[in-house]
Amino acid sequence: MLAYEITGSGGLDQLICNNRPVPRPAEDEVLIRVKASSINYRDLMTVLDPVPRGINFPRIPNSDCAGIVEEIGQKVSRVAVGDRVSGIFMQDWLEGEVMSSHMLSALGGTAEGVLAEFIVLKEKGVVKIPDNLSFDEAATLPCAAVTAWHSLFEIAPVKPDSRVLLIGTGGVSIAALQFCVMVGAKTILISSSEEKLQRAKALGANTLINYKKEVDWDKIVLSETSGEGVDHVVEVGGAGTLEKSIKATRIGGSIGLIGVLTGGEINPTAIMRKSINIKGIYVGSRKMFEDMNAAISRNDIHPVIDERFSFQKAKDAFEAMRAAKHFGKLVITT
Numbered sequence: 001m002l003a004y005e006i007t008g009s010g011g012l013d014q015l016i017c018n019n020r021p022v023p024r025p026a027e028d029e030v031l032i033r034v035k036a037s038s039i040n041y042r043d044l045m046t047v048l049d050p051v052p053r054g055i056n057f058p059r060i061p062n063s064d065c066a067g068i069v070e071e072i073g074q075k076v077s078r079v080a081v082g083d084r085v086s087g088i089f090m091q092d093w094l095e096g097e098v099m100s101s102h103m104l105s106a107l108g109g110t111a112e113g114v115l116a117e118f119i120v121l122k123e124k125g126v127v128k129i130p131d132n133l134s135f136d137e138a139a140t141l142p143c144a145a146v147t148a149w150h151s152l153f154e155i156a157p158v159k160p161d162s163r164v165l166l167i168g169t170g171g172v173s174i175a176a177l178q179f180c181v182m183v184g185a186k187t188i189l190i191s192s193s194e195e196k197l198q199r200a201k202a203l204g205a206n207t208l209i210n211y212k213k214e215v216d217w218d219k220i221v222l223s224e225t226s227g228e229g230v231d232h233v234v235e236v237g238g239a240g241t242l243e244k245s246i247k248a249t250r251i252g253g254s255i256g257l258i259g260v261l262t263g264g265e266i267n268p269t270a271i272m273r274k275s276i277n278i279k280g281i282y283v284g285s286r287k288m289f290e291d292m293n294a295a296i297s298r299n300d301i302h303p304v305i306d307e308r309f310s311f312q313k314a315k316d317a318f319e320a321m322r323a324a325k326h327f328g329k330l331v332i333t334t
Contacts, residue, residue, distance in 0.1 A: 003116030004314055005058035009051050012315055015061070023120040024071075030079055030126060031071040032087070032119050035135035037332045038064040040143045040171065041259075043108055044321045053109060062332075063089050063107040065114035066129055066138035076123045084129045087114060088286045089142050091125035095287035103282070107142075115314060117334055127289050130297040140303040140329040141292070143283055144171030149292040150284035151234050151256030152179050156277065160184035163230040165221060165248055166205070167237045169196045172258055174304050174328045176234045177203055182299050188224060190217050196327050203304070221248035229253060239266055246270050256281045304328030 001022045008014040025031045043062050046053055069083045079085055091111060093102035104110050105125075112119075129138035151172075152158045162185040166173045169191050180187045181204035188207040189200045197208040207224050211217045222229055229250035235242055236259030243266060245255060254277040271278060295301070306326040309317040311334045320330050 001117040002311070003060050004062075006047055006050050006055060006061055007058050009049070011048050012318055015047050015315060015318070016058075017312075017314070018058070020116070022118050025073045025076075025120050027073040027075045028123055029073045029120050030069050030076055030085070030123050032065075032067040032085060032121060032126070033070045034065045034067040034114060034117060034119055034334050036066050036139035036334065037062050037115050038140045038144075038171070039317050039321050039330045039332070040064065041321065042143070043113075044318055046109060047318060048322075055109065059108075060113040060116050060119075061108045062113045062115040063087075063109070064139055064142040064144075065119070066133075066135045066141075067119075069126075070118070072123070078123045079126060079128065084135070084138070085126040086129050086138055086142050086289075087119070087121045088125050088127060088289055089146065089283040090285075091122055093285045094124060095285050098282065098285070115332065117311075124286070127286060127293060130293050132297055132300050133302065136305060136308060136331045136333060137303045139331055140171065140175075140305065141296075142289065144329065145175040145303065146284040146289050146292060147258055147281055148172050148176035148179060148234065149295075150281050150288055151258065152176055152232070153291075154284070154288065155256055155279050155281075156232060156254040158183060158185045158232055161186060162232060163188070163225055163250075165230040165233040165245065166190070167233070167235055167241055167245070167259070169193070169200055169327050170236060170324075171329045172236050173234060174200070174203070177205055178301050178304075179295075180204075182295065182301060188221055188230065199327055216244075218244035218247040225250070232256070235259065242266055243270075246274070246276060249274065249276050251275060253277070254279070305331050307331075308333055 090102045091105035166189040189205040190209045190211045192212040233245045233255040238259045
């Protein structure tokens with residue numbers, strides 16, 4: 001089979017497509033024919049700078065995929081041959097709070113990834129994908145969509161008429177927008193691109209702000225919320241946007257801290273004075289994934305894919321992620 005391998009610390013030049021034997025499943029494992037894989041910013045960073053992340057070479061990258069179960073071990077009972085499945089991001093995080101031991105099972109990092117024609121996963125580490133989704137669409141779910149779900153429904157659950165601030169138009173933010181529309185929450189979305197803002201409007205975003213034109217966008221958020229601030233922020237920018245996100249959050253509100261896209265420093269005083277609950281979010285559990293999939297099925301939600309790449313052009317997908325011009329997700333088909 002063909003598989004992409006990170007072979008060293010030289011960036012994308014060290015991402016090589018090589019031949020490997022098709023793996024065989026153990027008694028509690030499943031063999032999956034991968035039909036599609038999506039790229040997250042974390043995957044790009046793993047390829048570009050693997051050493052600080054403790055990556056052993058060679059390592060197959062990427063955490064997200066969807067495919068068909070081709071073979072199962074003797075003790076497998078959760079899935080059957082022919083089932084359409086995705087792997088969960090952390091193979092050992094099934095429910096409850098995340099623990100340090102769970103992080104050792106993160107696909108495409110400390111554990112082997114999914115950018116290959118075939119993969120083997122533990123049966124506990126897979127979920128069935130929604131019937132209404134294609135393989136390409138389902139491949140976008142394990143990291144970005146589960147992260148968005150975790151932020152919106154596991155911290156202080158977003159409800160109809162909740163006011164939610166979304167930062168940017170990447171995979172997490174667009175999935176969060178779709179979930180907010182699903183429950184009837186009011187959204188304020190910021191981006192530096194007028195074209196992306198209009199695409200977000202077409203998906204149901206209520207208030208749009210171009211943060212290049214409106215540097216003090218936090219003040220506009222306050223104005224749009226009668227001076228109170230939003231109930232929740234899906235914060236993917238990091239320290240560079242967090243200060244303004246804090247200003248834009250109401251007293252007693254919450255922030256799901258996801259991104260590390262920008263640098264900077266934060267004064268914690270405003271967090272204390274406004275009694276804001278800030279929680280760092282690193283994807284989510286299998287239980288969250290399954291709850292999200294049920295909602296996607298009930299509401300016929302379809303993830304937004306900006307561009308598709310063939311397996312042979314996988315490096316182009318990583319370059320597209322580095323260019324950061326996409327809206328929603330980038331998918332590699334196999």
